Structures are given as structure tokens and as C-alpha cells.
Amino acid sequence: MTWLARRLVTRALLREWGRTLLTLAAVSLGVAVFLSIRLANRAAVASFEQFTLGVGQGSDLVIRTEAGPLWESRLPALRPLTEWAWMRPIIEGSFARAQTMEGFQVLGLDLVGLGASANSTLPSSSEETLHRSATTGFYATLQDPVAILIPAALAAEGWSPGDLMEGFIQERAVRLRVAGILPDPPHRPKLQRNLLVMDLPAAQRLLGREGELDRVEWGLRPGGNLPHFEAQARRLLPPGLIMEPPEQRAESGRTMTAAFRFNLTILSLIALAVGAYLLFQAFDASVNRRRETWATLRALGQAPSGVMRLVLFEAALLGLLGSALGIGLGWLLAQGTVQGVSRTVNALYGASAAQRAGMPAPEAWLAVAIGTGACLIAAWIPARRAARTPPVQLLAREGHLTPTRWGWMGLAAGTALLLGTVLAYGLRPAPGVAWHAYAGSALVLLGGSLLAVALLPLLGLPGRWTRRWRLRLALRPLLRPTGRHGFAAAALAVAIGMTIGMGVMVQSFERTVLAWIGSSLRADLYVAPIGSTGAGSQHRMGADTADGIASDPAVAAADRFQILPITFRGRPTFLGAGDMGVQASRGGLILAAGGPFPGPLLALRKGGTSDPGVLVSETFSRHFGVRVGEVLDLPAPGGLRRATVRGIIADYGNERGSLLLDRPVFLAWFQDPRVASLALFLRPGESPEAFAARLRREHPGLQVRTNGALRDQVTTIFRQTFALTYALEAIGLIVAILGLGQGLTGLALARRGEIWSLRALGATQSDLTRILMLEGLGVALAGLLSGLGLGLLLARILVDVLNPQVFGWTLGFSVPWGFLGLVSLATLGAAILVLAPMARWGARLAADREVEEGA
Amino acid sequence: MAVLQARGVGRRFESSWVVRALDLDLVAGERIALLGPSGCGKTTFLNLLGGLDRPDEGVILLDGESLHQASPARLADLRRSRLGTVFQFFHLIPTLTAEENIELPLRMLAWPEARIRERCAELIQAVGLAHRAAAWPSELSGGEMQRVAVARALAARPAVLLADEPTGNLDRASGQAVLSLLAELTEQQGSALVMVTHSEAAAGICHRVLRMEDGRFLDGTL
Incomplete structure (x- = not known):
């Protein structure tokens, strides 16, 4: 088997390097898109969590109010708890740097008290810094009302003790002085760059919140018992205060960005779904091209399972290589994507500073599993066909072009679409639960892809009546479409359907939000x-x-x-x-x-x-x-x-x-x-512009926006949020169009006898190219029409069911005809660009069998 | 006068010559059989005669016009109007019915609709498949498919019909029927025939038999 695998698989992959590269590109692109979104999301969320946690790593319990500030005067009631744990009162605020308007989180901590706490949760190295600094008058410096400690990441940009940082806290202009640097903790995540630590009283004064706190963090002393401590805390907790684990804050941050991340993850799955179609086509074409080899092996006594193993081995090999490439490409893509994700999370939630995405080992393994798994799944049916079809049929030139049972396809399409719609609209589970909408959407997607196959014979109908021989030859195959026609049309329908679905949803969302802004923002x-x-x-x-x-x-x-x-x-x-x-x-x-x-x-x-x-x-x-x-x-x-x-x-x-x-x-x-x-x-x-100018002069710490400027800003943030959406949709569409080209290549290869025959009958190169082009365009049109219908139905489910159910938003449904026209034209244009060279290549195909193994 | 002439024709693949120094004169209405073992270059020579491939040396003239100097468009034009081809594996267009396959060359030549109908009816009658006119190729037997292929090849009344093992994929009775049809129809139309075959019996319908070996005609067969 190893001997055979080396000669029949690895050698063939090297000889057919063009096909190998194409398949590797498909696998690596799919894996890269999926991975880059995951890495970027992970980086942005990690940054968000770091932001919400601040330097509060290592605490065991957080006490805060349900609403409003936690007054320091309420702390004595909690004093008995210090028998089992140290406490750290915290106040939070924001600082906007002048000129750049870059946002920083201000964290007010009792720095003097920290030095005395036995197990402070500031990173241990930070404590050492503080203790070292104590001998050089650091505490005295901290009593300076504008002194700040900055993280090492900011110091690496050139900030050092003594430097002044000008900006605004609340609406007041302030000048902060760098008093020290917080080194990164050795075994914990690095401190986020946009963090400024101040002494608690100074922060309270600067924030105008004397006597107020946001929360108190508690950490058990060595040997402490958390359940016991929680019980004591619960007993002493004054009314209006709540206690929660520190992870709760990060969790609510995760919830806060869930909609945005959900959107991106769904989109990255499009690339994978469409990529899977492409992979299926690639393996189908590979098996078809080499059917003589498989037939000969069978004729020589190789068991069907042996043939199947060889085909699957090839798939696994391509999957592993493609995934490895995809991991590298995904990491590179993530570096670009993370900036976009961070910008959006920052614009929406004001709290992310991730600049680089990492590559955790579990993500890399997941990418390998997904890439290789997708290849194995995609190769399964072709492998089974190679193993099970009798050799004599594999050797027959036209025998493999089995027409699809499109009547059944139509019926199945209708059933799936109906079931999906009923499922999505018919059930009303608890708010936040939307499995029915996801399952309904999946069924609708399946129905839409089957519909694309069932549409092919309808589009081929003119071929039955026309007397134009080229049109007849181009459209007749659509009357009895093969699996290749079907797969190409289905993949395109899925990609277009998802693009249209998301696009219409986003536009409906945008129009609803703009109408809402138009109505609710009426001030000058x-x-x-x-x-x-x-x-x-x-x-x-x-x-x-x-x-x-x-x-x-x-x-x-x-x-x-x-x-x-x-x-x-x-x-x-x-x-x-x-x-x-x-x-x-x-x-x-x-x-x-x-x-x-x-x-x-x-x-x-x-x-x-x-x-x-x-x-x-x-x-x-x-x-x-x-x-x-x-x-x-x-x-x-x-x-x-x-x-x-x-x-x-x-x-x-x-x-x-x-x-x-x-x-x-x-x-x-x-x-x-x-x-x-x-x-x-x-x-x-009164002129809003003139009054705004006057206010800016009189209050440099305030941002003054006219009604139009604010609306523009909201619209910009909205579009920025969905910029990545469009990029991912474009990738899905490109992959589907490439799949269409690949489908046409497979069709041309399978029909080279027919092409040869037409050449013998006097068809010119140009005739053959036009015939193949028209046939490909017919497939593209089936995918497009079905994709448009599928997209509109998906959009309705997203707008009517998913958004209200998951996020509680009621959106008005609006059909952006311009967008639909643009997607249609772009699809057909891209299809022509991809199909033209494929058709020219197909028209030159020779009928002799030598091309079969090497094409 | 010869309708198809070959002079010193040779074709090589990489460094080895598949056919070399072949001469042939084919007059109107003449039927020639190319006989020889597998791999002797019969099909390669037939493809060269049909303009489906270009020789590496020598010339091929169809009605005095050099095929190897003709542009691809002109070659296609000649194949539509002056040459007909029948393949061993039929190569019918699977998405066209029997009748539509036969009328395809006429539509490519843009014949008027009435003439197409008339000629097609005549041919389908001649090959005995009037009752199968609307059948798809997949519904026809091998013999029927080859009869459709013969009718299609002769539809435009070509000067030369090239047949590559036309009975190679048929049972004996069907093969015999196809051979009779080839002889009868080329006779009626005055078309010349070059037929590649393994079979001495098939060669029997031809006026001349050219035996090939290692890419050359055996002495005395011209």
C-alpha cells in the first residue's frame, strides 16, 4: 500500500502540480479565512477582557453595587472580612490624550495600601517595583495628584518617568506625569497598553468622584477557604451590594461583543461551506481524470477498499498540507483583521486595544482538523465512486456523466425551503434562544442549493427549441444536468444566497438605524x-x-x-x-x-x-x-x-x-x-456651527457635534462594523466563482470526446469556446437566480426571527435593489472572466487518452 | 484527378516518428482501407488526412488546397463542407437526439431550414432509423449509434469520408450493416472513403487496401 501510495498519489500530485496547487489554494484559503477571524476575535476579546479586568488578576471575589457608585463609607461594614482576605478598592475612569484623542483606561488603586497587603493582586513584579521605588521616595511621588504608572507596552513606545501626558479627564484638561512603569507579570497575560494606574485618592479627585468607588476586589490570604469566605461575605453584605466572581465582568464583556463576533464567525463559515463545495469538485475531477488508473488497479485485483484508501490518502495529504499553509496565511490575515475588529469593538464599546493576534496551539490544531476533515469529507463520495463503480464503467468514456434526477431535486428543494421557513417562523422559544432560526436557515440553505440544480433544466429549455446550433449544444446539457453542473450551481447559490442574505439584513439594519437616528436625534x-x-x-x-x-x-x-x-x-x-x-x-x-x-x-x-x-x-x-x-x-x-x-x-x-x-x-x-x-x-x-465653534473655544474638553456630524459618525461606525462582513462575503463569492471555473473544467474534460467530435464536424475553436462559455454561464445563472431567492428568504429569517430573538432588535425589511443588481452583475462579470480562459482551454482539449491522466 | 493527396507525410511524437514518408492519392468515389496492426500509425495518418492534426513533414492537399497551410478557421470550414468523420466510439452528442445529431453539420453550415429537414429525413430513412429519430444516443444500440454517426458524417455530402475503425466497437451483424451502409451511401453520393480497420472482412468493401506497419505502407500496396 505504501509503495502504491507513493507512486499513485504523491507522484501524481507532483506531476499534476497545477491541480495540486489549486486544491491546496482552496484548502488553505478556507482554513485561513476561518482561522484569521477566530484569531482576530480572540485577540479583540482578550483585549476587551484585559480591559475589563484591568490589573485585577488574581482576586477571588468582587463586591460592587447593582447601580450607582459604591461609597467608601459603606466599606466599614465589610471590615471583618479582612480577617480572611485582603481588599483592594478600585475606581475606574477614562482619559483622552490631547491631539490623538486616543482613549486610556484610568484605574485608581490604593497604591500605598497595596505595598502592605500580603498578597496584592498587582503583578508580583509590580509590587517589587513599588517596594523598590519606596526607598527612592516613590510613595511621595504618588501623592502627587497627577502621577501615573504606565504599562511596559507604553514605556516601550518611548514614555519614561517624568514625561507629561496631556489630555482630558471628564471634560477637564489635565496633565499627567509618568511616575513609574508597571512591568508585565511573568506568568500572566501582559498588561494592556492603554492602561494608566493612579493612586486612589488622586484618581477620585481627578474624576470628580471623591468618596466613590466602582468595586472592591478581595483576595484570599494563603490557606483561605473560598466557600467559607463567600458565606461570610454574603452574611455581611449590606443591601444594594452584590458579590460575583471576577470572571463575571469579563463574561459580560464577552456578551457585550457577542453580536459582532457572532456575525464574523457566521461569515467565516461561509468561506468554509463554499470551500467545501470547491474541494468536492476538485476531488471529483481528480477521481474522474484518473478513473483509468483506478479501473486498472481494480482489474489487477486491488480491493475496492484499497482504492478508496488511496483516494482518501490523497485527500488527507492535501488537507494537511493545505491546512499548514492556511495556518500561516490565516495568521498573516489575522494581523490585518485584528486591527479592523479592534477598531470596531473600540468604536462600539470603547474598550479594545488589540494590535496583534497570537497563534495558540489549540487554534492551530483546530485549523488542521477542519482543513483535513473537510478534504476527507469532500473526497468521500468520489472515493466511494472510484471504489464501487465496476472497472468497465470507469473505463467507458461517457459512462460517468450520469444525469441528475432533477425532478426529485426540485421536490426536495421545495420541501427543504418549506420546512426551513416553517421551522424558523413557527416556533417561539425563550428570548435569546434561536436554534430554530439556525436550523431553519440551514434547511433553507440546503433547499436553495437544491433549487439551483432543479433550475438548470428550466434554463436549458430554450436549447430544446432553438435552431441555433451553438445555443442548442450549450443549453442542451442543462436539460439533463450532471452532478458537476449541479455542484457548481449549488455552490454558487449558497455563496450568493449568504451574500445577499447578509447584505439585505445589513442594509435593512442600516435603514432601520438611520430612521431611528433620524427620528430620535433632533437636537441641533x-x-x-x-x-x-x-x-x-x-x-x-x-x-x-x-x-x-x-x-x-x-x-x-x-x-x-x-x-x-x-x-x-x-x-x-x-x-x-x-x-x-x-x-x-x-x-x-x-x-x-x-x-x-x-x-x-x-x-x-x-x-x-x-x-x-x-x-x-x-x-x-x-x-x-x-x-x-x-x-x-x-x-x-x-x-x-x-x-x-x-x-x-x-x-x-x-x-x-x-x-x-x-x-x-x-x-x-x-x-x-x-x-x-x-x-x-x-x-x-442661531447658527449651530457658530455656536458649536464658540462652545469648543470655551470648553476645550468637550466635543461638540452638529446633528449632521453626529449622524455621519454613527453611520461611519455602522459601516465600519460591517466592513469585514463585505470583505468575507467577497471571499465567499470569489471561491464560488473559482468553483464554477473548476466545474467547467471538469465538464470539458469529461466531454472531450464530444468536443473532439465537434471539431471533426467542423466546429472552430471559437465555436467550441462559445458553447462552453454559454453552458458555464447557464450554470452561473442558475446559481445566481437561486441565490437571489435564497438570499432574500435568508434575509427575512435574519430580520424577522434571528435579530429579534437573539438581540431583541426589530428591524424593518427593505430590499436594496441596487445591491442585488450589483451582486448579480459582479457575479456574471466574474463568471465571464473565470469561464473565458477555461472555455478556451476546454475547446483545445484533445480526445486522446494521454490527456486524461495529465490534464 | 485526386480529391485528396498526401506526399511524404510524417508525424512524430517527441523524438520518434509515428508515421513517415506516406504518399496517397484518393480519387472521387474511391474507397481505400488502411489495414495494419495496432500502433502502426493508421489513426494518426487518418487524423492528418482530416486536418485534425498537422504533419511534421510532407503535404496534404484537399482538392488541391494544402491542409497544413490552412488557417484553423479554414480547416474548420473544410471539415464542415468537404470532409466527414466516423469514429470507433461514435462520439454522438449525448444531449442531441439521433435526428438532431444528423442535422448538426447542416446547421453549422447554415443550410435553410427546409433543406435541413429534407436532407435529414432522407438520411435517417437511408440508415433505417426513421422510427428512432427522436431517441437520445443513450437509448440507441451500438449499431444504431454508428448508423447515426455515418448519416451525420455524410449529411453535408463531403468529398471525403474518413472512418476510424467504424465497426471496431460493434458486433458482427451490426458491423456488417454499417459497412454496407458506408459502401452504399458513399457510392450514391460519390464520396471517397478512407477507412482504418483491423478487419480483412471490413476491408472487403474497399477498392484498394493499404497495409501499414511501423508507420509506413508496405511495399506494393499503393
């Missing part, structure tokens, strides 16, 4: 502290600044908006507050339930603090199963507060959902007058 100007990004941003504007701007004579009305992360029923969400009076008279919130605008908003204002009301976003309503009229117990610093749901609003700002209170109620409950952003409605005749 939006003002926020510099560095503010998404809902997760920690920059806040002081109440005085907001009041000062709001009372400007040019301003007719101002809506002061505040938002905080809270924990509701054990899950993270956001609580926002705005001025319902201003919103009701000037805003345009879109209401999904609770009555027409502005009724529910006025009800909130009327209820005030005596009968508090709340608006919830659709996402919130779906995730928590909350309806209008329901009374919610909301966490607040003074304990749980009751509020009645007065309406459900559309909100596409985040995936966790949000609650919206009237500002007076929020102030009464939270006593936090700070503002995350300010929406300004100017008096008639």
Missing part, C-alpha cells in the same frame, strides 16, 4: 466630554458645565442625558435618564408599545417621584420579558425603587437593553447630577 447640537464613545464610556460632564451651557441665551432647550451600567435581575443592562419634558416637546423617540408619542413620556413627567414611570427598550423588554404596565424593582443607591413600565421604545444603541427614567426621578434616586451628553435645541436664527 450634541455635547459630550472628549473621548466619549458608546454606552460603556465613563466620561462625564460636570453639572455646572452642563447647566452653564444650557442656560446660554442661544439655547432654547437642553436635554441632559445620563447613563449608567446597572445589574437588573442578575444581568447587566443600562439605566439612562433624560428630560422627558424636552423629549416630549422636541424629541422623537420611536415607541413600540405604550401608546402614541409623546403620551408615555408625558406620563413619566406627570408621575414624577410619587408615581415613577420608566421606559424600556425593545431589547430590554425581550431579554427580561417585561411588558407595559409591569412594575419593576430597580436598583438604586438607597435600595430598590419601584417604577411602572409606561412604554417600550426602539433603541439600537446596545445589545444589553436599557431603561429610561425622567431626569428629576433619576436625580432623586441617584443624586448624581453629572451628564454623559447634552442635546441642545437652539433658538430660531
Whole structure:
């Protein structure tokens, strides 16, 4: 067997190097796309987790409030816990560097206390640094209200102690001084680059949050017992405080980026799915080309299983080599992709700084398993055919062109499409659960690919009646399509279907979001502290600044908006507050339930603090199963507060959902007058641009955007989010078009006797090329038509079922005809480009058997 | 006057000559059999005569026109109008019916529809397959397929019909029927025939027999 394998497989692969390279390219491209997305996702999420964890590695428990700040005054109640564990109070904030506007996480830690803690969770090497520095007056330096410690990664860029870093915290201009460098911990992930550590009191002062904390981390002393400690903590925990494992914060970060990562992972699977079709074609063509070899082996007494093993050995060899190449290529691609993913995660969630993707061994093994597995699966049917078909049939020239039973295909296509649609739309599982939508989509994909095969005879119909001999010869094969026709059309249909499905969903999403923005963003100007990004941003504007701007004579009305992360029923969400009076008279919130605008908003204002009301976003309503009229117990610093749901609003700002209170109620409950952003409605005749320019001069720490600029920014972020989507779709489509070319090559090879015969009858090279081209275009058209229908159905499932079910977003379905036309033209154009050389090559095929093994 | 002439024709693959120094004169209506063992170069010579391959030396003239100097387009034109070919493995177009296979060369020549219908009916009648006109090649027997191939090759009334082992893949009775058909139809149309065969019996329908060995005609067979 080894002797045979060396001669029949490895030697053939070397001699047929063109085919070998093509197959290797298909495997490596599929593996590379899949791997690069995984690596980039991994890097971005790791960076996100690092960001959320900060330097808080090694703690065993985190205590924080469900909503609002954790006041230092509540800590004495927890003092008895220090018998079993050390504690580390932490405050977090954001710093935006001047000029570059680069965002940094500011972490306020009790650095003086850290030196005394027996098992501080700062990396041990950092502690050593601190202790060493203590002798040189480091502690004294840290009492400097603007001193910061920077990570080694930032120091590597040229920052050193004594350097000044200018920028903004909240809306105030500050100048921070580098006091020391935090070395990377030896056996833990490196500290993220965008981290600035300050002494706790200094950070509290700079952030304008004296006496406040965000959380307290606890670490067991040596020999400590975690369950016992948790029990003690639970006993002492004052009302309104919650305890959770430190991983919980990272987990909620993972949840936060889930939609984006899910989108990318699904897309990378397209490349794999279409690549699998391509591989099947490659192995099918390989077996077909060498059928005489397999037949001869069988005739010489080789068992069918032996033939099968040889074909599968070839597949495994190509799979391993292709995967190895794919791993290298995937790592390279990931370096480019990670920047895009990081940029998007940063734009959406304000928290990622990954610049490079690593290559963990499990990912490499997964890539090898997927690449080799895909090759073995793709080669299985051709291998079985080579093993089971009687030698005499393998040797027959035309015997292998078995027409597809397209009638059954049509029936199967219809059944799969119907079942898929019924499954996706018919079931209503719990929010967040969407297996029915995935299974339905998979069935619809299967149905769409079968439909492409069933469409071939319909497209071939003109070939039955036409008297034009070239058209007749080109279209007649489609009347009785073979497996090769079918596979090429099906692969194209899947690629186009996924492209159209995702494209229509994204465009529907974009239009819905733009309509939402158009309705809800009605102010002339939006003002926020510099560095503010998404809902997760920690920059806040002081109440005085907001009041000062709001009372400007040019301003007719101002809506002061505040938002905080809270924990509701054990899950993270956001609580926002705005001025319902201003919103009701000037805003345009879109209401999904609770009555027409502005009724529910006025009800909130009327209820005030005596009968508090709340608006919830659709996402919130779906995730928590909350309806209008329901009374919610909301966490607040003074304990749980009751509020009645007065309406459900559309909100596409985040995936966790949000609650919206009237500002007076929020102030009464939270006593936090700070503002995350300010929406300004100017008096008639005031120029937004001129007023914005004046505000920028007077408040350099604020970013002031006109309505148009803000909309542009939102649109840019939205498109940036989906930029990778389009790139991946393009790869899927290219792979499918290459598959079409490969399919045509196989068809031409299988029909070289016919081609030879036509040449003998007087057909010119050009006649033959046109015939093969037309036939290929017929296949492309079947794939395109089926793909368009499949894509629209998939898009409907994504829009109507998957998005509301998983993310809680209701999207309006809109068909972007221009996009459909563009994809159609691009597909046909690309098909012509690929088919033309293949057809020219096919037209020159000689009929003699020598070409069979070497072509 | 010879309708097809070969002078000093040779063809080699890599360094070895498959046929060499072959001369042939074929007059209108004449039937010649090329007889010889496998690998002696019969099919290679037939392909050269049909313009499906180009000689490495020598010339081939069809009605005085040099095939090896003709452009690919002109060669294709000559194959449509002046040459007909019958293969051992029939090579019918599997997606065309028997009738459509026969009319294919006429459509390639852009004959008027009425003439195509008339000629096709005549030929399908002549080969005895009127009742199988709408059948697909896969539904025909070997003998029937070869009869369709003969009708297709003769459809455009070629000056020369080239047949490569036309009975090589048929049983004896079917083979005999095809040979009779070849003789009868070429006789009726005045077409010359060059037939490659292993079979002495098949060669019996020809006026002359040329025996080949190692790429050359044996002495005295011309």
C-alpha cells in the first residue's frame, strides 16, 4: 500500500502540480479565512477582557453595587472580612490624550495600601517595583495628584518617568506625569497598553468622584477557604451590594461583543461551506481524470477498499498540507483583521486595544482538523465512486456523466425551503434562544442549493427549441444536468444566497438605524466630554458645565442625558435618564408599545417621584420579558425603587437593553447630577456651527457635534462594523466563482470526446469556446437566480426571527435593489472572466487518452 | 484527378516518428482501407488526412488546397463542407437526439431550414432509423449509434469520408450493416472513403487496401 501510495498519489500530485496547487489554494484559503477571524476575535476579546479586568488578576471575589457608585463609607461594614482576605478598592475612569484623542483606561488603586497587603493582586513584579521605588521616595511621588504608572507596552513606545501626558479627564484638561512603569507579570497575560494606574485618592479627585468607588476586589490570604469566605461575605453584605466572581465582568464583556463576533464567525463559515463545495469538485475531477488508473488497479485485483484508501490518502495529504499553509496565511490575515475588529469593538464599546493576534496551539490544531476533515469529507463520495463503480464503467468514456434526477431535486428543494421557513417562523422559544432560526436557515440553505440544480433544466429549455446550433449544444446539457453542473450551481447559490442574505439584513439594519437616528436625534447640537464613545464610556460632564451651557441665551432647550451600567435581575443592562419634558416637546423617540408619542413620556413627567414611570427598550423588554404596565424593582443607591413600565421604545444603541427614567426621578434616586451628553435645541436664527465653534473655544474638553456630524459618525461606525462582513462575503463569492471555473473544467474534460467530435464536424475553436462559455454561464445563472431567492428568504429569517430573538432588535425589511443588481452583475462579470480562459482551454482539449491522466 | 493527396507525410511524437514518408492519392468515389496492426500509425495518418492534426513533414492537399497551410478557421470550414468523420466510439452528442445529431453539420453550415429537414429525413430513412429519430444516443444500440454517426458524417455530402475503425466497437451483424451502409451511401453520393480497420472482412468493401506497419505502407500496396 505504501509503495502504491507513493507512486499513485504523491507522484501524481507532483506531476499534476497545477491541480495540486489549486486544491491546496482552496484548502488553505478556507482554513485561513476561518482561522484569521477566530484569531482576530480572540485577540479583540482578550483585549476587551484585559480591559475589563484591568490589573485585577488574581482576586477571588468582587463586591460592587447593582447601580450607582459604591461609597467608601459603606466599606466599614465589610471590615471583618479582612480577617480572611485582603481588599483592594478600585475606581475606574477614562482619559483622552490631547491631539490623538486616543482613549486610556484610568484605574485608581490604593497604591500605598497595596505595598502592605500580603498578597496584592498587582503583578508580583509590580509590587517589587513599588517596594523598590519606596526607598527612592516613590510613595511621595504618588501623592502627587497627577502621577501615573504606565504599562511596559507604553514605556516601550518611548514614555519614561517624568514625561507629561496631556489630555482630558471628564471634560477637564489635565496633565499627567509618568511616575513609574508597571512591568508585565511573568506568568500572566501582559498588561494592556492603554492602561494608566493612579493612586486612589488622586484618581477620585481627578474624576470628580471623591468618596466613590466602582468595586472592591478581595483576595484570599494563603490557606483561605473560598466557600467559607463567600458565606461570610454574603452574611455581611449590606443591601444594594452584590458579590460575583471576577470572571463575571469579563463574561459580560464577552456578551457585550457577542453580536459582532457572532456575525464574523457566521461569515467565516461561509468561506468554509463554499470551500467545501470547491474541494468536492476538485476531488471529483481528480477521481474522474484518473478513473483509468483506478479501473486498472481494480482489474489487477486491488480491493475496492484499497482504492478508496488511496483516494482518501490523497485527500488527507492535501488537507494537511493545505491546512499548514492556511495556518500561516490565516495568521498573516489575522494581523490585518485584528486591527479592523479592534477598531470596531473600540468604536462600539470603547474598550479594545488589540494590535496583534497570537497563534495558540489549540487554534492551530483546530485549523488542521477542519482543513483535513473537510478534504476527507469532500473526497468521500468520489472515493466511494472510484471504489464501487465496476472497472468497465470507469473505463467507458461517457459512462460517468450520469444525469441528475432533477425532478426529485426540485421536490426536495421545495420541501427543504418549506420546512426551513416553517421551522424558523413557527416556533417561539425563550428570548435569546434561536436554534430554530439556525436550523431553519440551514434547511433553507440546503433547499436553495437544491433549487439551483432543479433550475438548470428550466434554463436549458430554450436549447430544446432553438435552431441555433451553438445555443442548442450549450443549453442542451442543462436539460439533463450532471452532478458537476449541479455542484457548481449549488455552490454558487449558497455563496450568493449568504451574500445577499447578509447584505439585505445589513442594509435593512442600516435603514432601520438611520430612521431611528433620524427620528430620535433632533437636537441641533450634541455635547459630550472628549473621548466619549458608546454606552460603556465613563466620561462625564460636570453639572455646572452642563447647566452653564444650557442656560446660554442661544439655547432654547437642553436635554441632559445620563447613563449608567446597572445589574437588573442578575444581568447587566443600562439605566439612562433624560428630560422627558424636552423629549416630549422636541424629541422623537420611536415607541413600540405604550401608546402614541409623546403620551408615555408625558406620563413619566406627570408621575414624577410619587408615581415613577420608566421606559424600556425593545431589547430590554425581550431579554427580561417585561411588558407595559409591569412594575419593576430597580436598583438604586438607597435600595430598590419601584417604577411602572409606561412604554417600550426602539433603541439600537446596545445589545444589553436599557431603561429610561425622567431626569428629576433619576436625580432623586441617584443624586448624581453629572451628564454623559447634552442635546441642545437652539433658538430660531442661531447658527449651530457658530455656536458649536464658540462652545469648543470655551470648553476645550468637550466635543461638540452638529446633528449632521453626529449622524455621519454613527453611520461611519455602522459601516465600519460591517466592513469585514463585505470583505468575507467577497471571499465567499470569489471561491464560488473559482468553483464554477473548476466545474467547467471538469465538464470539458469529461466531454472531450464530444468536443473532439465537434471539431471533426467542423466546429472552430471559437465555436467550441462559445458553447462552453454559454453552458458555464447557464450554470452561473442558475446559481445566481437561486441565490437571489435564497438570499432574500435568508434575509427575512435574519430580520424577522434571528435579530429579534437573539438581540431583541426589530428591524424593518427593505430590499436594496441596487445591491442585488450589483451582486448579480459582479457575479456574471466574474463568471465571464473565470469561464473565458477555461472555455478556451476546454475547446483545445484533445480526445486522446494521454490527456486524461495529465490534464 | 485526386480529391485528396498526401506526399511524404510524417508525424512524430517527441523524438520518434509515428508515421513517415506516406504518399496517397484518393480519387472521387474511391474507397481505400488502411489495414495494419495496432500502433502502426493508421489513426494518426487518418487524423492528418482530416486536418485534425498537422504533419511534421510532407503535404496534404484537399482538392488541391494544402491542409497544413490552412488557417484553423479554414480547416474548420473544410471539415464542415468537404470532409466527414466516423469514429470507433461514435462520439454522438449525448444531449442531441439521433435526428438532431444528423442535422448538426447542416446547421453549422447554415443550410435553410427546409433543406435541413429534407436532407435529414432522407438520411435517417437511408440508415433505417426513421422510427428512432427522436431517441437520445443513450437509448440507441451500438449499431444504431454508428448508423447515426455515418448519416451525420455524410449529411453535408463531403468529398471525403474518413472512418476510424467504424465497426471496431460493434458486433458482427451490426458491423456488417454499417459497412454496407458506408459502401452504399458513399457510392450514391460519390464520396471517397478512407477507412482504418483491423478487419480483412471490413476491408472487403474497399477498392484498394493499404497495409501499414511501423508507420509506413508496405511495399506494393499503393
